[in-house]
Amino acid sequence: MRRILLLHTGGTLGMTPSGDPAALAPGRFLDHLQEQVPELGRMAELSVEVPFNQDSACVEPSHVLLLARRIREAAARFDGFVIIHGTDTMAFTASMLGFLLADLGKPVVLTGSQRPLAFVRSDARSNLVNAVDLACRAIPEVGICFGTHWLRGVGSDKQSVHQFEAFHSPNLPPLAEIGAEIRLHGEAGQFPRQLPAGLGAALDLTICTVTPHPGMAWFPVPEGAKAVLIQAFGAGTLPMERPDLKAFLEVCRQRQLPVVVTSQCPFGGVDLSAYEMGRKIEAMGAISGGLHTRWAALAKLGIVLGAGGGIEQARTAFATSWAGEPMPGAAWPQA
Incomplete structure (x- = not known):
């Protein structure tokens, strides 16, 4: 089985009815995921970390650098990565990580949801299953998996605050279309990518x-x-x-x-x-x-x-x- 590291950073997907912050401790959160989505355990060998847990409106450059650094540190031990992230600034984080991890050579899949996983009518379950599936496929892309598409991170933007198809990629076709099957684009992962030397150690958003x-x-x-x-x-x-x-x-x-x-x-x-x-x-x-x-x-x-x-x-x-x-x-x- 593929080894996948799931990094939970906050957002709607992981919200619990009780609001108990202890429920987001890595061990308990993994139990929560496997209870709600038991097929995850059949898809991959999952490990969970919670590098931070907050509303994505509060994301700072330091948080993005932390994610990039943690993924690089773990790259030798995992086949792919899934990042659970709030939707409001997911396109920003996906763009940043798309550049910072351009040469990683492994899939990094950002996902989230419009409604919490614990809700009966939620998009969280399908988004999470699809994200883990994509992270297992050895496609060296950083992208957003949401609704029926996997979109290249550096081409993505949020388009809706309530529709389950919350993101679009206006000037690039999707990396994959998700339906009864996952249909990968023929050139997904094929473009040469490299952050120029000397860049990426620091960010300045002044x-x-x-x-x-x-x-x-x-x-x-x-x-x-x-x-x-x-x-x-x-x-x-x-x-x-x-x-x-x-x-x-x-x-x-x-x-x-x-x-x-x-x-x-x-x-x-x-x-x-x-x-x-x-x-x-x-x-x-x-x-x-x-x-x-x-x-x-x-x-x-x-x-x-x-x-x-x-x-x-x-x-x-x-x-x-x-x-x-x-x-x-x-x-x-x-x-």
């Missing part, structure tokens, strides 16, 4: 994120910000005739802050050369985020900053695929 709207006043760049991430309109346009926006971008240029532009649209991405407003943003030094999701862009920028990188390092990072994230002109064939 990033000013901006989601503009028509008529918005562009306030000064916060002191202490080390980069700016803008979710622009459409293919990457902003009201470049506004003096306050020009002043905002000029301050970024003077302070040598990387400015990365992604799109508010989930499907498609940024092409700063497509329209005049985009070309003006690019002329002021902004970096196209291309097809990166907001979470993948934030993760990649945080990894660059964590290694002390600046504008040129960020520009190179967003022109390079580290972990199979979608890049312009490199479409992945449909399943």
Whole structure:
């Protein structure tokens, strides 16, 4: 049998009716899982750890680094890994781990649920069974298993607060479609992936994120910000005739802050050369985020900053695929 390490970090799936925190001690939690889902014991030799237990809204970069470090430490003893995680920031953690564990060579499957495992009508049971199944398949991917799909972590985003199909991958097809059988995509695990040397030991999320709207006043760049991430309109346009926006971008240029532009649209991405407003943003030094999701862009920028990188390092990072994230002109064939 495959040896699988299950890391419980919190979220809806593991909530118990009693709310007893002692129920999440590793031994008791494994008993709880096997009581609720007895077939898990027939699927794999499971070990459970609880590196932390909290609402995923409270996840910090230190928690993600802890998970990455623990998985690397255990990689020689386990065939795959399942991470139970709250849904609210699961796409962020999956993007971070997708990059940090790009070269791990073993499956890392994040999952959770919209309703607790102990509830009669819950998606937790099927998500957990499917996640363990995928972790046993030796596909070297970091991805989110939720509902009827396994999605590459660096291409994923949350799309619903109540539907069981809570996540989507707008610019990549799924790694696997889950129904009566699990149908793996032919190229799952086939892309070369490697985090560039010197990156990943630290994360720095001191990033000013901006989601503009028509008529918005562009306030000064916060002191202490080390980069700016803008979710622009459409293919990457902003009201470049506004003096306050020009002043905002000029301050970024003077302070040598990387400015990365992604799109508010989930499907498609940024092409700063497509329209005049985009070309003006690019002329002021902004970096196209291309097809990166907001979470993948934030993760990649945080990894660059964590290694002390600046504008040129960020520009190179967003022109390079580290972990199979979608890049312009490199479409992945449909399943």
